[in-house]
Amino acid sequence: MTTLTLPSEDTFSPFAETIYKQKYAQPGEEWRDTARRVVETVMKPYFPELVEEMVEAVATRKFMPGGRYLYATGKRFHQTQNCLLLKVEDSRESIADLLQRVSSGLMTGAGIGIVWSALRPNGATVEGMGGTSTGPIAFMQMVNEVGRHIMQGGARRSAIWAGLHWNHPDVLDFIRLKDWSDDIKAAKEKDFNAHAPMDGTNISVILDDGFFAAYEDTTDPMHDWAQKVYWEVVEHMLTTAEPGFSVDVGENAGEHLRNACTEVTSSDDNDICNLGSINLARLHTKEEFARLVELGTAFLLAGTCYSLVPYERVAETRTKNRRLGLGLMGIYEWLVARGYRYEANEELANWLDIYARSTEIAARYAARLGISAPVKTRAIAPTGTIGILAETTTGIEPLFAVAFKRRYLKGKEWYYQYVVDATAKRLIEKYNLDPEQIETAYDLAKDPEARIAFQAWVQQWVDHGISSTLNLPAADQQEFTHQEFGEMLFHYLPKLRGVTAYPDGSRGGQPLTVVPFWEADGAEGIEYEEIGADSACVGGVCGV
Template identity: 70%
Template sequence: MSVFADTIYRQKYAQEGENWPDTARRVAEAVMGPYLPELVEEMTQLITDRKFVPGGRYLYAAGKPFHQVQNCLLMKVGDSREEWADLMRRVTSGLMTGAGVGVVYSDLRENGAPVKGMGGTSTGPLALMEMVNEAGRHIMQGGSRRSAIWAGLHWWHPDIFEFIGMKNWSDAVRNLKEKDFNFPARMDGTNISVILDDAFFEAFHNPDHLLHEHAQLVYWQTVTAMLTTAEPGFSVDVGENAGEHLRNACTEITSRDDNDICNLGSITLPRISGPEEMARVVELATAFLLCGTLYSLTPYAEVDVTRTKNRRLGLGLMGVAEWLAMRSKPYGPDPELAELLTIYATSTEIAHRYADQLGVSRPIKTRAMAPTGTLAIIAETTSSLEPVFATAYKRRYLKGEDWHYQYVVEPIAARLAEAGIDPDTIDTAYSLAEDPERRIAFQAWVQRFVDHGISSTLNLPAFEKQSFSIPAFGNMLIKHLPDLRGVTCYPDGSRGGQPLTAVPYAEANGWEGYEYEEVGSGQACASGVCGV
């Protein structure tokens, strides 16, 4: 591992005295040993070689007394005071065990609606969203990891317009966020999405539809917010996925059922030698995640009931952009990649076969592409479907109560540079930012092979620097939305204290591994060696 990858691994996942091969063995033996012991050695080697990397909760919790290795919870909340209280119970229990939470609030009556039993009026769904956000602010997972939270509201809800604008912070708040990332702002720990269903697209495209004007207003106000303040995004559940609108915190796992749970691990595509090895890795990784549904504890009893029914797996991919770049292929659809994705899609049949062998329910769905932030760093590849963010960047992270950063040279950029290829020729999120349709179209193409969702953030220039208009972007996006499960945008600098900031390759090259502590608007070198 590089110095930076090793630093993140030890900071986040290593138990005392462990090296990466030790972690691989601990995880494989704990998760697969009781159920498929004949596969433990092969899985240990796959993890050691970083051809398959289980989700972070597996790396952190496998083998511990409290071994909750499945992660984010998918919830909805009903319209009564008892169900409000019950949601806070479930959220608190989930967050305190390391799970993220995603909640759909569409069943709640609107702000100002009468409450007959108690008298008075309802405060509406946004108030409960903020209560959950504040719970996440004060529950530090593992002592250093911010709680991950998502909130969704359907396009037809009466409070949807206030929801769309709820993260449009004032300039004063933005400035305070820039100075201190921990400064509290409304919903600052929660990602938000407007939920679109089949009825939305019918209303949007039909001028005679009773809700046509409403659908148009919701869409264009959301698009404007996406291009300016970054949120909300869109969550799309249409056709065969209709009704599957519950999401985990990063939105790649979807469900119809309350108290569902995600279950993640990713294949590192650039480390796979070809179709034959891909087939074996997909089989082993699918079997591993299925064992995880038997091994993992849950934060409260209702989760186990839903998990036993659905047994969702979230087998993902990372390094797609690196795989393309190492073959001098552009970021986009590719026949050779399609062959590997077709093999990847066999996870459904594999999961059913192993479920029958183990005598458990067959998983409803098996594939999801999670963002794989720290896992991609450990695997030294690009995250999920994302293009190379930048050839070099600063990455901010919380260590104890203080924010630090390190320079990161993108591994693919370093490898191409060593091969004599100019890193500046690589497709990056920054170079693709002026061509958003290329990003969106590629995500829609890959979605054909993924039965859950793809968590992917469309990086864009700052609003004032965007070369495309709001109408042009919106007209492009509406063409592709029915083929997506969701989309999120991030205009550069739209959130104070953003964790990744691109820097020139030459600035970071040679200074990887030095750790800097942020002090006010300046910096202090926490490693004791100030390289810049």
């Protein structure tokens, strides 16, 4: 058996230290203490012989458990798995039941993803009550407001996703849900907490095999509708950012339920996701990577036995499916360190072949425990705060920016810190690079096909989905036409499980704002409070 040889721990950057202490550290804990708390509690009852290796893997940030593991492990209500995947049927009983499940899920720390396609459209007859239906959008907005007022697990802003199929009669209204007025955008810029329609919910139009057939076949009765829906979404992706597309075709047909960030998929109501990521940027050999695939798979499988859930129906679905979301992070840093561009290459393909072994590994360990084998095992999550702790590029995404301001919620108030990206900092220091010459997502934004092609290529090894946001220039600075973008995207769509775009500045009060390196350099670790359009320093000495 190959075992891991790991370097000594290094220290967190100021911003990573802030996020760790604010969100995950229990009183008196340092990072190694957190690693031991999480790994021993989750794994020791099931795979005691793997505990010490896994503690070292987490302590050195080669494997990062999902944020719920870091936060909830060891607590009395230890729900360490993430988002609920839900659907609703066309009855008042089902809608009422859904709202109860949403509230229970959010209060216990789960994000929420809901497919609304079964509900009758706005204006349809409700025979029993003698009235007309409000349609699914009214209930989506209700859930959005539930999320606004319930702190997820009592500690963080709620994460919600809503999906509607392309052929639902209300889909055009759904597509236009986030066409915020200039006044609303200005209010968001002035106060990040300002209300806006569906501002706490990610939205996607769901595409299935029927969509692609109708889009291509001019004799199909739904051809014109499919074309109209597609190009309307493309228009919005390039201007207002949402909706995106969720794609469930071929062998994945019917798996249209998603978690809040859309990387975990299911066809079964009350499913739950279960996340942890291998940090490729800290690995040097395929043998080491293979060992981490084994350890990470075993850890997440143990988590399906350890974690509590919000209500019993979730446990029933989990027992049947036992979905794992073993992910990757640091892919872009891995590429840069080897002199590769952001594109497919043979060496990475060899590593991804190893990653795909998680299916057989999960089945072997499940048989040992006498439990059901996971139906799917790999999902690449956006790894937001976990990526900050790991200090590498998130998921499959390129370096977002060399320096930026990042807003975050602390209690009920919004704060921000300046951040010099840890990966960028290493490249600057190791190779004496000019910060302005480092390629970032903003550089690649001018060539969206490079991002989409790479995502489609990696998807071959991922049996769930990949959560990745396609950064684009602001709508008035895009050098490609909507027609060119839409034709390019359609070519890749059947190879994807989903796609989301974000044109710069398309949302007021966006959480990440790119700044010049010189503005952030020397200002890290200082916490500023968002007060209207201005900022004030919090915590004593500002230094700027």
